[in-house]
Amino acid sequence: MITRAQAEALDLADPLKGKRQLFVLPENTIYLDGNSLGPLPRHVAERLAGAVAEEWGQSLIRGWNTHGWFDLPRVLGDRIGKLIGAKPGTVLAADSTSINLVKVLTAALGLRPGRRVILSDSGNFPSDLYVAQGVIKALGGGVELRIVAPEEVEAALGDDLAVLMLTEVDYRTGRRHDMKTLIAKAQAKGALAIWDLCHSAGAFPVDLSGANTDFAVGCGYKYLNGGPGAPAFVYVRPDLQDKIVPSLSGWMGHAAPFAFDLDYRPAQGIDRLRAGTPGVLSMIALDSALDVWDGVDLTLLRDKSVRLADLFISEVEGRCGAYGLRLASPRDAAQRGSQVSFHCDDGYAVMQALIAQGVIGDFRAPDIIRFGLTPLYIGFTDVWDAARILERVMAERLWDQPQFKKRAAVT
Amino acid sequence: MITRAQAEALDLADPLKGKRQLFVLPENTIYLDGNSLGPLPRHVAERLAGAVAEEWGQSLIRGWNTHGWFDLPRVLGDRIGKLIGAKPGTVLAADSTSINLVKVLTAALGLRPGRRVILSDSGNFPSDLYVAQGVIKALGGGVELRIVAPEEVEAALGDDLAVLMLTEVDYRTGRRHDMKTLIAKAQAKGALAIWDLCHSAGAFPVDLSGANTDFAVGCGYKYLNGGPGAPAFVYVRPDLQDKIVPSLSGWMGHAAPFAFDLDYRPAQGIDRLRAGTPGVLSMIALDSALDVWDGVDLTLLRDKSVRLADLFISEVEGRCGAYGLRLASPRDAAQRGSQVSFHCDDGYAVMQALIAQGVIGDFRAPDIIRFGLTPLYIGFTDVWDAARILERVMAERLWDQPQFKKRAAVT
The missing domain is CATH 3.40.640.10 (Type I PLP-dependent aspartate aminotransferase-like (Major domain))
Structure with missing residues (x-):
């Protein structure tokens, strides 16, 4: 486990840190669900609006060729x-x-x-x-x-x-x-x-x-x-x-x-x-x-992904192990993608409570809480904060409320 | 055949005339290809931009439920x-x-x-x-x-x-x-x-x-x-x-x-x-x-469609029959959809020349020039003007130029 200052230092040294500003990330939110739906790259809105207004709106059928x-x-x-x-x-x-x-x-x-x-x-x-x-x-x-x-x-x-x-x-x-x-x-x-x-x-x-x-x-x-x-x-x-x-x-x-x-x-x-x-x-x-x-070195991406995951695992295990969370992902990074999952009793409610606290991951039946670690826009401090908030959700049993146990149509 | 003033009078009396303003229709263009790609309804741009910025951008994965x-x-x-x-x-x-x-x-x-x-x-x-x-x-x-x-x-x-x-x-x-x-x-x-x-x-x-x-x-x-x-x-x-x-x-x-x-x-x-x-x-x-x-009476829509087509047929036949155009669509409206087509030698080049003159229809092999008549945003004057411009394309052989004979990827 590390301190928040150490996590911040890791972010400062991150060669991919410049990419984060390319994305729309809502305030007071740590988005660890980019493995389910990636966030909006900031420039997409303008490009799509232009395509609607100019390409469809003005070129009409000719767009098939001209655009x-x-x-x-x-x-x-x-x-x-x-x-x-x-x-x-x-x-x-x-x-x-x-x-x-x-x-x-x-x-x-x-x-x-x-x-x-x-x-x-x-x-x-x-x-x-x-x-x-x-x-x-x-x-x-x-x-x-x-x-x-x-x-x-x-x-x-x-x-x-x-x-x-x-x-x-x-x-x-x-x-x-x-x-x-x-x-x-x-x-x-x-x-x-x-x-x-x-x-x-x-x-x-x-x-x-x-x-x-x-x-x-x-x-x-x-x-x-x-x-x-x-x-x-x-x-x-x-x-x-x-x-x-x-x-x-x-x-x-x-x-x-x-x-x-x-x-x-x-x-x-x-x-x-x-x-x-x-x-x-x-x-x-x-x-x-x-x-x-553009310009992303996928080797650097992978390196950061592994380090984010290792940090998240050690922080969550250190903080939440006592509450019954068990690592569901391989501990060996070589056998892992870019997400980390934990077995968690009442996992659905825990995830809803966590989302209510601003940390967005997701739940997969029967008992998996899942976190996507997407190096283009997620940093070490995010991961550190997420683990601490998860600790609070578990320690204070914030999940143990009826509104967090009611299943939504899409989980 | 009727006069342009008569066509304008028909538009004035059209119960669907208010719908035209809902669409983006480029300047100096008569769009008779809505049977291939409909034009942009004006309000779609804003709705889509909002969906991108708010629904995707801010709600992220939660949009599956909340939106x-x-x-x-x-x-x-x-x-x-x-x-x-x-x-x-x-x-x-x-x-x-x-x-x-x-x-x-x-x-x-x-x-x-x-x-x-x-x-x-x-x-x-x-x-x-x-x-x-x-x-x-x-x-x-x-x-x-x-x-x-x-x-x-x-x-x-x-x-x-x-x-x-x-x-x-x-x-x-x-x-x-x-x-x-x-x-x-x-x-x-x-x-x-x-x-x-x-x-x-x-x-x-x-x-x-x-x-x-x-x-x-x-x-x-x-x-x-x-x-x-x-x-x-x-x-x-x-x-x-x-x-x-x-x-x-x-x-x-x-x-x-x-x-x-x-x-x-x-x-x-x-x-x-x-x-x-x-x-x-x-x-x-x-x-x-x-x-x-919203609020469109499809019976009125059909009625206008039939009258637009009958007008277009009589104008084109009256003006362009001498140039070899022959009706490819059924003359009986009951046997017709909402488009009118003509057989036309060199039809591909004719359509390209017509498009260059601001009348957009399309060509379908082997010799069909095709015009969609879409009553929500096309009026009687449009159809009258289109026939007159087609007449000019034929009379002045505007189609007989190399650039109109080169096939595009998408026709």
């Missing part, structure tokens, strides 16, 4: 690609993570006919599992979703494996899979690997090319700060792109969308994963939000 | 439902039209196992046909897409029909199917009917309930003015909702999204057609845009 709306999915894809080690032309911004997962899962199964197993783990984000269940049902059977515990994934890679489908970082605990190793082992079995990077992109350096990743998806609204429900992204390894058969085959993924042929002919490359008309306003918000990454 | 983001798909669905004769709880705003079509097409096929035919027509928007082709491929065969000419649809309804899938209004010609009759005949064969309302919703009164429609989809960016790539919508007949098995089964369509169960359990009702996280900023723009419909 490059048509190319946004590729342009944004390449910008996101730089953050996840993907080459130009391999990433597309489009739709939602779930929809993109449908695209690559059906594509992957199409490339492995006769193989029966999609392997995932119980730490995967449930929507990914739901998507697989839906895809399997739509196929009319013949494929099985096998769900094992995270630590059993490697041993479960069998010769019947079609697709290994995992989220790199567990949304509850922050536990991080060894992506490169698991991809190599899955590929050695003849399978393809799909990675969900929702809690990876913008959280730490990702090297999709170096890991020889087959497919990946991820969202734009967490560490990429693109706004609520921002467009998601999808990655396909270059040599697979022209082999896959899109199942969500909309006109924007056609080789010649404006020829209006009656027969679908997929575009070359990543463009074939486009489906319907992209949400231009959301795309522009995300495009603008990505500006905050 | 009702989670409910937007249902709330917008019900608002759109009022324009298309759908009861509350039957329409959802979500994803793109193509993605929504995947949802209902797979759902419909699931309700008609053993039936082999999806029937559509060559006047359908190609993306709908591409979607069907993708769905069929993903199913691994067993179902066939049969495409006939629009006038042959009724005769092609056979006993093997699983799904009749049509767009009510042909995107090129504006020809309108008799939806109620075709639905009844398809249902008499034991089939289900899916209607694409992209060129219907907000264009004229639609009566989904009265026509006993099984499924419908449509977009938010044409007559609904929700902005480029605005969220689309999907309708499911009440008694079918709990019978369908979603194939795009994301977490937002789960019965308990925040329980984070590993197994998918569809929500009751229309909510099961939700998939991933909705694009909140785009939803808010569409929500705001729908305000322009």
